[in-house]
Amino acid sequence: MVTKLKEVDAVIVGLGWTGGILAKELAEAGMKVVALERGQMRTTANDYSVPNIRDELRYVIRHDLMMDTARDTLTVRNNPGQEALPMRRLGSFLPGDVVGGSGVHWSGHTWRWTDMEFKVRSMYEERYGKNFIPGDMTIQDWGITYAELEPFYDRFEYTAAISGKAGNIKGQIQAGGNPFEAPRARDYPLPPLTPILASTMFDKAAKDAGYHPFPRPSANASRAYTNPDGAKFGACQYCGYCQRFGCEANAKGSPHVAVIPFAMKSPNFELRTSSWATKVLKDSTGKKVTGVAYTNVLTGEEFEQPAGVVLLCAYVLNNVHLMLTSGIGAPYDPAAGTGVVGKNYCYQTGAGATLFFEDRHFNPFMNAGGSNYTMDDFNINWSFDRGPHGFLGGYNVGAGFNTALPIGYRPVPQGTPQWGKAWKQATAKHYQMAMNIGASGSVMANRANFLDLDPTYKNAFGQPLMRMTFDYKDNEHKMGRHAADTVNRIARSMNPTAMNAATARTDPWTVVPYQSTHNTGGAIMGTNPRESALNKYLQSWDCHNLFVVGANAFAHNASYNPTGPVGALAYWTADAIKNRYIKNPGPLAPA
Amino acid sequence: MSDAKMSDPNLARRDFLKGAALGGAAASTALPQAATAQQPAPPAPVPAAYAFLNTREAAFVEALVDHMVPADNLTPKGTDVGLNIYIDRALAGAWGKGDRLYMQGPWKTGTPSQGYQLPLTPSQLYRAGIEATNAFCVKTYAKPFDRLDEKQREEVLLGLSTGKIKFDNGPPAGPFWTMVYQTVMEGMFSDPIHGGNRNKAGWRMIGFPGAIAVHRDNVEKYRDKVFPNDPTSISDMS
Numbered sequence: 068m069v070t071k072l073k074e075v076d077a078v079i080v081g082l083g084w085t086g087g088i089l090a091k092e093l094a095e096a097g098m099k100v101v102a103l104e105r106g107q108m109r110t111t112a113n114d115y116s117v118p119n120i121r122d123e124l125r126y127v128i129r130h131d132l133m134m135d136t137a138r139d140t141l142t143v144r145n146n147p148g149q150e151a152l153p154m155r156r157l158g159s160f161l162p163g164d165v166v167g168g169s170g171v172h173w174s175g176h177t178w179r180w181t182d183m184e185f186k187v188r189s190m191y192e193e194r195y196g197k198n199f200i201p202g203d204m205t206i207q208d209w210g211i212t213y214a215e216l217e218p219f220y221d222r223f224e225y226t227a228a229i230s231g232k233a234g235n236i237k238g239q240i241q242a243g244g245n246p247f248e249a250p251r252a253r254d255y256p257l258p259p260l261t262p263i264l265a266s267t268m269f270d271k272a273a274k275d276a277g278y279h280p281f282p283r284p285s286a287n288a289s290r291a292y293t294n295p296d297g298a299k300f301g302a303c304q305y306c307g308y309c310q311r312f313g314c315e316a317n318a319k320g321s322p323h324v325a326v327i328p329f330a331m332k333s334p335n336f337e338l339r340t341s342s343w344a345t346k347v348l349k350d351s352t353g354k355k356v357t358g359v360a361y362t363n364v365l366t367g368e369e370f371e372q373p374a375g376v377v378l379l380c381a382y383v384l385n386n387v388h389l390m391l392t393s394g395i396g397a398p399y400d401p402a403a404g405t406g407v408v409g410k411n412y413c414y415q416t417g418a419g420a421t422l423f424f425e426d427r428h429f430n431p432f433m434n435a436g437g438s439n440y441t442m443d444d445f446n447i448n449w450s451f452d453r454g455p456h457g458f459l460g461g462y463n464v465g466a467g468f469n470t471a472l473p474i475g476y477r478p479v480p481q482g483t484p485q486w487g488k489a490w491k492q493a494t495a496k497h498y499q500m501a502m503n504i505g506a507s508g509s510v511m512a513n514r515a516n517f518l519d520l521d522p523t524y525k526n527a528f529g530q531p532l533m534r535m536t537f538d539y540k541d542n543e544h545k546m547g548r549h550a551a552d553t554v555n556r557i558a559r560s561m562n563p564t565a566m567n568a569a570t571a572r573t574d575p576w577t578v579v580p581y582q583s584t585h586n587t588g589g590a591i592m593g594t595n596p597r598e599s600a601l602n603k604y605l606q607s608w609d610c611h612n613l614f615v616v617g618a619n620a621f622a623h624n625a626s627y628n629p630t631g632p633v634g635a636l637a638y639w640t641a642d643a644i645k646n647r648y649i650k651n652p653g654p655l656a657p658a
Numbered sequence: 659m660s661d662a663k664m665s666d667p668n669l670a671r672r673d674f675l676k677g678a679a680l681g682g683a684a685a686s687t688a689l690p691q692a693a694t695a696q697q698p699a700p701p702a703p704v705p706a707a708y709a710f711l712n713t714r715e716a717a718f719v720e721a722l723v724d725h726m727v728p729a730d731n732l733t734p735k736g737t738d739v740g741l742n743i744y745i746d747r748a749l750a751g752a753w754g755k756g757d758r759l760y761m762q763g764p765w766k767t768g769t770p771s772q773g774y775q776l777p778l779t780p781s782q783l784y785r786a787g788i789e790a791t792n793a794f795c796v797k798t799y800a801k802p803f804d805r806l807d808e809k810q811r812e813e814v815l816l817g818l819s820t821g822k823i824k825f826d827n828g829p830p831a832g833p834f835w836t837m838v839y840q841t842v843m844e845g846m847f848s849d850p851i852h853g854g855n856r857n858k859a860g861w862r863m864i865g866f867p868g869a870i871a872v873h874r875d876n877v878e879k880y881r882d883k884v885f886p887n888d889p890t891s892i893s894d895m896s
Contacts, residue, residue: 118895121869486726577771
């Protein structure tokens with residue numbers, strides 16, 4: 068039996084960064100808000116405190132804060148001709164599964180994506196002509212501009228305690244920052260983190276080669292900080308347990324520190340944990356949604372929560388899954404090129420080198436999530452001519468450690484035996500004398516990369532698993548080779564004693580090992596309902612009282628980490644709902 | 659210990675264990691000065707008691723971890739670091755029983771890029787893989803793995819790790835080896851609360867400081883300098 072509950076103004080599915088921001092903003096604006104979170108409440112004092120949080124096996128290897136694939140997962144394949152099979156355990160990416168979502172266990176790297184992404188098709192067509200874009204590359208403009216989003220980037224950076232150095236304030240290039248960034252109104256709220264040895268060595272080598280390295284902007288507070296809402300952050304302790312852990316010092320910009328406590332303070336807000344959303348409900352016209360059906364996973368009881376506005380704020384993949392299982396929007400058909408839900412799923416690529424120096428002591432266990440240096444000379448630098456290289460997109464190059472713990476990080480030169488005395492000697496010798504240089508690359512949307520429902524496999528609620536069809540295409544192979552060449556050239560200029568060179572990822576994408584939790588697309592924003600599921604306010608073209616907030620809205624994937632625009636878009640959407648939608652409910656953009 | 663002794667099929671397993679423990683202690687007294695400063699003397703041998711492994715499996719795992727992590731100036735041997743205990747507890751616990759593993763069929767082999775697709779929990783795969791490896795060893799050398807000499811053990815592990823060994827009857831060798839290797843590394847480098855890395859031997863070997871709380875002042879103080887090698891575990895701080 069399904070229990071129908073009393074209607075509220077807004078129901079939010081998923082309480083991570085986007086759900087947390089929207090819960091706070093809408094509740095403070097006077098709306099009655101309920102959030103449904105499938106995971107449990109976890110707090111810094113009770114769950115992320117020393118010494119128990121310092122457990123690599125529990126948090127990194129056994130995925131204590133991540134989604135439980137026994138209950139729900141997806142099927143994967145490289146192309147539409149293959150049979151998809153279940154991802155039976157986590158590997159390539161790690162969605163979070165607690166209050167705070169992936170915002171608890173992220174590293175904090177926070178970027179401003181620019182018009183090079185938002186106007187991707189127009190910019191490449193204008194400069195290189197229509198024929199430069201391969202026929203199967205389904206990139207399209209996002210319908211939003213950097214100028215529109217700038218105040219919301221600023222809002223997110225000041226909320227999430229970003230440490231960094233501006234490179235461009237109102238058009239004035241700033242020494243020490245990223246000279247290629249788009250103009251910002253003001254600097255970051257906190258100065259950059261203290262660089263570690265690997266970062267300073269990379270900084271020098273990149274500068275010597277004529278590039279423009281800078282400290283990576285990151286949500287690790289370089290000193291104690293209070294955000295504009297009053298959330299208090301401790302100073303980062305460079306503990307080396309950042310990515311995949313909750314922060315013991317409250318120094319990481321995380322939703323359970325930065326925004327959720329303020330939603331919880333509001334009498335207009337109610338959080339229901341262990342609440343698994345199974346369906347978005349529609350009215351008889353199909354033009355409006357009426358609420359969300361969910362199951363209490365502690366009791367098995369089923370509920371319907373009616374609401375005036377529904378906000379899907381779960382992980383990218385779960386938002387798209389709910390759209391598909393709820394029958395909202397036309398599913399994407401790659402053969403016909405029609406439909407929108409599931410379209411333009413993207414991932415990221417990369418290439419990395421390991422450098423060994425006989426006389427160095429890198430202390431790889433001593434770092435912040437973002438104490439890295441990065442360069443964007445082959446990324447958002449539009450004067451880098453892609454023409455001769457024949458690819459679209461770009462890659463950033465960086466160095467520095469991020470959670471280099473010993474089950475997972477024990478660098479040895481290629482060819483070292485895998486066990487025995489020789490393995491032990493090589494492992495002991497090289498642990499302290501190695502550093503990495505890595506490139507992270509964009510992935511352009513492709514007609515054959517998409518999400519839909521699997522015909523065979525089911526989750527614990529009897530619903531079809533989502534099916535992911537993805538592989539790297541020729542564009543990414545070309546860019547990967549260019550990136551590997553750049554990484555190796557910089558690495559060799561540093562004269563390492565030994566080196567494991569970078570190579571491009573040209574094998575099929577694989578679900579193991581871990582690569583990146585930067586999945587994007589599937590319910591994308593755009594300029595019209597034929598090409599996108601959402602308008603520029605992340606509002607469903609089909610049902611105007613449904614908003615789908617997260618990296619699902621990205622029409623393709625950049626080389627950057629996604630959380631900057633994810634946070635900015637959440638504030639942008641909150642602003643549109645508070646100041647326009649609730650006064651006059653209806654489509655916020657013309658179809 | 660000598661190869662001849664390890665390969666003697668008449669040597670009872672318990673005697674073999676006692677001998678191994680003595681050998682470990684004897685070896686430690688001969689450590690060079692620098693290494694003894696780094697690794698404390700091993701404590702009295704802890705008798706191995708198992709929650710999952712049966713007698714043959716225990717013999718296999720003990721032989722495996724002592725071969726993969728032999729005693730030298732860097733660490734005591736695998737059983738003296740508790741790798742067998744780590745593996746046993748991992749297999750007996752939630753992970754070994756399939757926690758977080760999607761276990762619904764249909765079951766297909768798939769492509770390598772689709773990852774693990776066997777209808778087996780880790781403890782089931784470990785059990786089936788040990789039996790299949792021992793069957794291979796008996797067929798090839800007329801003895802199970804734990805009775806092989808060092809050279810033969812090396813051949814078997816190389817055969818498993820390079821995909822040369824294919825089991826006649828049993829699970830595919832690739833996923834078995836991947837899991838075995840991963841659990842040995844987990845036992846070597848995870849916090850001692852999980853049963854391995856006894857006396858933080860794995861951490862001392864590489865100079866990893868363990869469950870340290872703060873490094874804020876150390877970033878500059880120890881930039882390009884050796885950090886003191888005296889690791890802390892979760893239980894040290896509890």
